[in-house]
Every structure is written in structure tokens, then in C-alpha cells.
Amino acid sequence: MRPILLNGHFRPLTVIKYNQDGDLLFSASKDVSAAVWLSDSGERLGTYDGHTGAIFDLDVSADSSLVATCSGDGTAIIYNCQTGENLAHITLPGPGHTVCFSEGHKMLFTLAKSFARPGVWQLSLFEIPESVRNLQPLEDIGSLTPVQVVDVPEAVSGVWMPLNRGIMIGTNTGELQLFRFIDGRVVDDNASVNIIHAHENKINRIEFNKEKTLFITASKDNTAKLFDSRDLVCRKRFVTPAPINHAAISPLFDHVMTGGGQDAKDVTTTSTRQGNFVVRFFHTIYAEEFGRVKGHFGPVNTGTFGIAAGAPCVGGAQVVTDCEMLLLLQSLSTPVGVDSPVAVRTVTSASTPSTQDTLRFQPTPTGTSTRQSTCSRECTTLRQRVMGMRSPGVLPA
Numbered sequence: 001m002r003p004i005l006l007n008g009h010f011r012p013l014t015v016i017k018y019n020q021d022g023d024l025l026f027s028a029s030k031d032v033s034a035a036v037w038l039s040d041s042g043e044r045l046g047t048y049d050g051h052t053g054a055i056f057d058l059d060v061s062a063d064s065s066l067v068a069t070c071s072g073d074g075t076a077i078i079y080n081c082q083t084g085e086n087l088a089h090i091t092l093p094g095p096g097h098t099v100c101f102s103e104g105h106k107m108l109f110t111l112a113k114s115f116a117r118p119g120v121w122q123l124s125l126f127e128i129p130e131s132v133r134n135l136q137p138l139e140d141i142g143s144l145t146p147v148q149v150v151d152v153p154e155a156v157s158g159v160w161m162p163l164n165r166g167i168m169i170g171t172n173t174g175e176l177q178l179f180r181f182i183d184g185r186v187v188d189d190n191a192s193v194n195i196i197h198a199h200e201n202k203i204n205r206i207e208f209n210k211e212k213t214l215f216i217t218a219s220k221d222n223t224a225k226l227f228d229s230r231d232l233v234c235r236k237r238f239v240t241p242a243p244i245n246h247a248a249i250s251p252l253f254d255h256v257m258t259g260g261g262q263d264a265k266d267v268t269t270t271s272t273r274q275g276n277f278v279v280r281f282f283h284t285i286y287a288e289e290f291g292r293v294k295g296h297f298g299p300v301n302t303g304t305f306g307i308a309a310g311a312p313c314v315g316g317a318q319v320v321t322d323c324e325m326l327l328l329l330q331s332l333s334t335p336v337g338v339d340s341p342v343a344v345r346t347v348t349s350a351s352t353p354s355t356q357d358t359l360r361f362q363p364t365p366t367g368t369s370t371r372q373s374t375c376s377r378e379c380t381t382l383r384q385r386v387m388g389m390r391s392p393g394v395l396p397a
Contacts, residue, residue, distance in 0.1 A: 004042040008035045014056050015302050019064045022307030026067065030054035034069050036081075039306055039313075048079045050086050056097045056156075061105035065135060066128075068108055070096030076110050078128070078144075080135050087132045089142040093122050093149075097156040102164050105133065107184075109167055111158050123150045123158070123167065123179070125186055150188045152177070157205050162212040162229055170203030170217060178232070196232055198225055201243075204260075209249040210307065216256060218247040224258050226284070236287045242276035246303045254284040259300030279303065 009029035016027045018039065028034040034048040034055055053073030060067050060081065070076040076090040076099050090110070098111035107127050114120045124146040132138065155177075158169040166180045178194040180187040201221035208215045208229070218224050224247040226236040238247070238256060245260040261277040277296035282289050304313055 006037060006042050006044075008037070008044055009033075011054070012298070013301050014054070015058055016304055016313055017058065017060060018304060018307050018313075019060050020062045020307065021064065024060075024064065025306075025313060026058055026060055028055040028058045028069060032071075034058050034067070036067075046084055048077070048084050050077050050079075050089075051075065053095070056095070057099050059099050059101050059108070061101050062103065063105070066101070066105055066133070068099045068101060070099040070110055070112070072096070074112070074115070078108075078132060085135075085137060086141065087135065087137045088129075088144045090126065090144050091142065092124065093117075098158045098169075100158060100160055102160050103162075104164075107164075109158065109160075111152070111155055111169065113154075119154075121152050121154050123152045123169065123186070125149070127184075148185055150179070150186055155203075157203055159206050159208065159215070162208075168206065168215075170198075170206050172202040174199035174201050174203060174219060174221065176203070176206075176217070176227075176232070194232070198227075198234070199223065204244065205246045205302075207246075207248050207304075210251040214249060216247045216249055218244040218258065218260070220244070224256065226256070236284065238282045238287055238289075240276070240280055242278075245299060245301050248304050249284070250305050251307055252305075256282045256284050257303055257305065258282070259303045261296070261299035263299065 008027065009031050011030035013027060013029045016025060018025055023039055024045075025037040025039045026034060027037065032049070032051045032053065032055070036045045036048070037043065038045060048067060048069060051069065051071040051073055053071045055069050055071045058067060058069045064081050066087070067079045067081045068076060069079070070092065072095040074092050074094055074096065076092055076096050077086055078088040078090070079085065080087055092110055092112040094113040094115040096110050096112040099108060101108045105128060107125060109126070110124045112122055112124065114122055125148040126144060127147050129138065129144070138144065152169060153175070154172040155169040156172070158167060161168055161178070161181075164181055166178050167186060168176055168178045170176055174197065176196040176198045178196075180192055198217055199219035199221045201219055203217050203219050205218040206215055213229055214226055214235070215229055216224055216226050220243040222240050222243055224238040224240075224244050225234050226238075226249075227234055238258060240258060240260070242262060243260045244258050247256060247258045249256055257279060259279045277294075277299055279293045279300055280289055281291040306313065
């Protein structure tokens with residue numbers, strides 16, 4: 001087990017995401033750049049520049065050729081994943097909070113707050129030109145315009161449904177709204193919108209499992225709920241003592257990870273214990289918490305599981321370092337111990353990786369009061385509990 005601490009942003013993280021193959025990790029924060037890392041070593045490969053405001057969301061295409069970001073500066077940008085070249089620049093009606101590629105990355109949608117119409121949020125649907133899919137920038141780089149714009153309730157999370165059957169958004173009132181997608185257009189008449197009263201408060205995030213047969217919602221009402229993608233029925237409910245900012249489903253085990261805590265604006269008025277800045281692990285079927293990882297000084301804003309090795313990665317806002325990502329485990333089945341080497345990597349936003357910028361493996365002695373030592377001990381306990389809670393990966397009908 002090698003916990004790897006990554007410092008690559010100077011403001012709180014907003015989203016982290018693995019690519020389809022699991023070898024690349026993408027991160028975005030409230031600074032003006034997104035970054036890409038090697039998931040096995042923590043080496044930073046580069047950044048995606050071009051925004052002038054906080055980046056609230058990013059997405060990567062299934063073939064890892066395109067990366068899209070949306071920002072509070074009212075723009076979304078499509079990049080060449082390998083080179084970081086700006087391929088298309090999208091002007092949004094206001095601050096963008098969600099961007100998502102369709103399956104096949106021929107289309108994408110954004111959720112943004114309208115500047116011109118206060119209180120109105122808009123779902124904008126874009127068709128990605130073939131030249132951009134072939135990694136050629138548009139001649140007029142700012143010429144990409146939406147093929148459809150739909151007024152929606154205030155919402156900061158959204159996803160494409162399996163096989164592009166529709167677009168689901170999570171509203172700030174706790175509703176899930178499913179818009180059908182037919183013949184390249186969103187059907188937005190009220191009779192066709194499927195509304196589900198899922199939570200009592202704002203839905204912060206919606207995440208699918210690897211096969212897209214299930215999805216999980218994270219809400220400010222202190223709960224995360226697991227839904228069936230086919231019939232949209234809630235199968236399981238996970239409860240925590242604090243608002244949940246993110247939730248993720250493990251691709252390997254029957255595990256669910258949640259993270260959150262009190263709002264960042266209240267962090268300095270209470271203790272760390274009162275803030276509940278904890279990453280919690282639940283059993284998917286029994287909905288019982290079996291482990292947790294502490295150490296964050298502020299709310300855990302985002303988290304995900306690695307596609308290949310199932311390694312959890314979490315990120316948040318820290319009082320001291322402003323932004324950190326922690327690759328908690330390479331694999332839950334890997335033997336770990338208190339004396340295991342801890343790989344620590346620190347990269348500043350202004351620097352770029354070089355051949356001399358390598359990992360430093362430092363044996364952590366037993367009893368050392370460092371964050372890495374604490375994490376190692378808690379991961380040891382977590383693994384022991386995980387190994388005792390294996391069960392068939394089939395949800396009850």
C-alpha cells in the first residue's frame with residue numbers, strides 16, 4: 001500500500017476523475033487550470049490552461065482523446081488530452097457548473113446559470129464537430145454554438161444516461177429530473193420529464209458504477225442513495241452525520257465511498273471533529289459503514305475509485321495547503337502495514353515535472369504522529385475489515 005499525497009493546485013479541489021482505462025487521473029479546482037497525473041506513480045504530466053475563473057467540472061472522453069472543462073468565467077473549453085491544445089471554446093450563458101460527454105463523445109451538454117435571466121439555469125446541448133473529434137482545432141475557435149438550450153431548475157450536477165437515452169440532472173431542491181434524448185434533441189415538454197423526489201436538500205453529485213447499471217447521488221441532506229439505472233428505483237440509502245459532497249461506487253468490491261463535511265466557510269469556527277471531514281466506506285448491500293479515513297482539515301469536496309485497481313482517490317479543501325489529493329490505496333487486496341513505505345510527492349502549481357522530480361519513499365516508524373502514519377494505520381484497519389465483509393455482488397431485486 002502506498003498512500004500518495006498530491007499537491008498540484010493552490011485552491012480547493014472541485015472534481016477528480018479517472019479516464020476509462022484508469023491510468024490517468026484528472027483534477028480541477030477553483031484555480032484556473034486543470035491537471036493530469038499518472039495514477040500509478042502520482043507524476044503530474046501537465047495542465048490544461050485557458051480559463052480565467054474557477055473550474056467547477058471536467059470530463060474526459062471514453063478513448064481519452066478529449067478533455068472538456070467548464071468554469072465560473074462563463075466558458076467551457078475542449079482540449080486535446082495528449083497535448084493540452086485548445087480545440088474549441090464555448091461561450092456559456094453564465095458560470096458553468098457541469099460538463100459531460102455523451103457516449104461516443106459526439107455531443108456534450110453543460111449546466112450553467114444565466115447572467116441575463118437571474119434565477120434561471122440552462123442546459124445547453126452541443127454537437128462536437130468531426131474535426132474536433134479528429135483533434136483538429138476549429139478555424140474559428142470560439143464558433144461552437146449550442147444546437148439546443150433548455151431552461152431547467154437550479155442544478156449543479158448532471159449525467160448522460162446509458163446509451164444516451166437521456167440526460168439526468170440533480171436539482172438544488174433534491175429532485176432528479178430525467179430528460180429523454182430522441183433524434184439528437186432533448187425532449188423538454190413537461191409531460192416527458194420524469195421527476196423523482198430523491199432527497200430533501202441539494203444534490204451535489206451523481207455518479208454511475210462502471211457498468212452504468214447503478215448510480216449514486218450525494219446530497220446536502222446527509223444521505224447518499226443508490227438507484228437502479230433501468231427503473232430509477234432507490235435500492236439503498238447511506239446515512240452520515242454531515243452533508244455529503246461526493247459518493248462513488250467501487251468497480252471491484254461491494255463498496256461505496258462518501259465524503260463531505262460542513263461548509264468551508266464554517267471550518268475556522270469549529271474543531272476538526274465537529275466538521276466531520278471524513279471519508280467513509282459502506283457495504284453496498286448491507287448499507288453498513290465498515291471503515292473511515294480521517295486527516296482532512298476541511299470538507300472533502302470530491303472523490304472517485306480507480307477503474308483498474310479500484311484505488312480510492314479523494315480531494316478537498318485544506319486550511320493549510322489549500323488543496324490536496326490523496327491516493328489512499330493501490331488495491332484493497334494489497335498487504336499493508338504500519339511500517340509500509342509511504343510515497344510522498346509534492347508538486348507546486350508553478351512547477352512542471354522533470355526527470356529529477358521523483359518519488360521519495362520514506363519508511364514511517366510505528367508511533368510517528370504524522371498524517372501519513374495515521375493514514376497507514378487506518379488503512380490497515382480498513383483492509384482487515386474489508387477482507388471480512390466479502391459478499392456476492394448482486395443487489396436484491
